[in-house]
Amino acid sequence: MSALNQTSIVLYVMKALKANGSWCGETHVQKTLFLCQELLGVPSHFKFILYKHGPYSFQLSEHLQGLIADEFVYVRSRPPYGPSLELSDDAAVFARPVAVDGHLSRRLDFIAGKVGRKGVGELERLATAVYVNEKHGVHLSLEQRAGLLTSIKPHVAADAARAAFLEVDSLQRESQKVAA
């Protein structure tokens, strides 16, 4: 995938997150794109590893820095919480190729709609749950998967981990319909 197509997807996701009431900090963009790639096969091709707040892509982080340097995106301070990423007027032009691709935009809109209102902690748990499912398989019991999540992220409580897997299982079922 070309950098331009990746840019279109990233900018479209940010736009969709904002339309769904998201705070739209870097973590929100990171986790949303991870879910889009893993659950709906969105071809943004960012490589994710376990890092800050769960699955994290250094490639995506660098891509966002490039967009900030090119003035497509800017950082807005929003005390007392972390900063939000805002889109410039030019950004809409570069998001257009995705907007006119109904199959792609439907998938991105679906995930943005599901996670737009979620905070960092919830996104961290959801994305890490998807990572555990991908890596260890969904055939494990809920307790086993929750145990794996809390071993990866010891600051996550067991009941919150279990709730995350239940939500991911439901999200996965819905995603299959959207991807079809």
Place this chain on the structure above:
Amino acid sequence: MPGAHQLGYWRRVVRLAALCHDIGHLPFSHAAEHELLPEGWNHERLSFALINSDEMRAIFLNSVPPINPDHVAKIAIGQKKLSEFAPDVSFSVWETLLSEIIVGDAFGVDRIDYLLRDAYHAGVVYGRFDHHRLLQTLRILPLSDQEGDSIEPWLGIESGGLEAAEAMSLARYFMYKQVYFHRVRRAYDIHLKDFLKDWLAGKFPTDIQEHLKLTDNEVMAALLSAARDASQKGHIHARRFVDRQHFKMLYERTPSDQKVNRAATDLLFDELVREFGADCIRRDSYTPRAASLGFPVLRADNRIESSINLSETLQKIPSATFDLILCDRTILTRATSFLKANREKIITPVKEVAS
């Protein structure tokens, strides 16, 4: 987090990791890394191979108490780079925190070291900042972008260290603008790269023993020899280096040209190559890769807040970036005239005419 009795072990791991962090650098460090190593290789992978060499493993394992070489490799290289060639290696939260001490964007000791050292050796003061204050105020704090509902631990600072963190970020920005991105320094990187391409007649070796045989000294000796003998490989590039006949800056990306056309530098470069030939024209550019300057700060009232909210300075530090076109000095006058006469025409987008 390990118990108190284990902290001594991890302290030694971090020290060894700091010493081994850049052990795999090629001669002249980054200058030729991207083009002159085989696909999939970089200096971090060479560092990894060196740390895991029989010789180094024996040193780690024979120390008292023994040090696990895998721990040193992880902390020295960090998740970002290690995931590129060892994707199955996983980090615990503790290991992530420790590797941030070495490679982190905000407070990595690698960054602290290279800014201070490069500023000293280059004879500039831009790279200096109060690293002692920074280290004294370093803390492990919960990281959160939003409503404080995740308590994942991360490296942060007490609010008293915020000015030192600002100074470091400014130092980095100025060092990039004034030293690392200086047009003459960039020109010599290009000439060194051109020379190495000819001299190596291929790529740098990745076999550890062969890698260790090549240092700055071997390259400098070869460069001087090639500069004196026209029959040797890389002679023309070595001459430019030794005689200080480096390429001169012909064009630098400007906001006003970017406003006319975002692809202005691409168009100008293509046109200059067409007019004067690829041997006489070079392009060099950099897009920022560092992560944002956000990190948790422990305020005096014990609340934790993002550095971006607390520091207008960090909010406003721009990304250091550049995009240059350089040319052989023998064509500089002609090329400058050509640009003066044609720049506007080349970069102005052609308007579509409705048929």
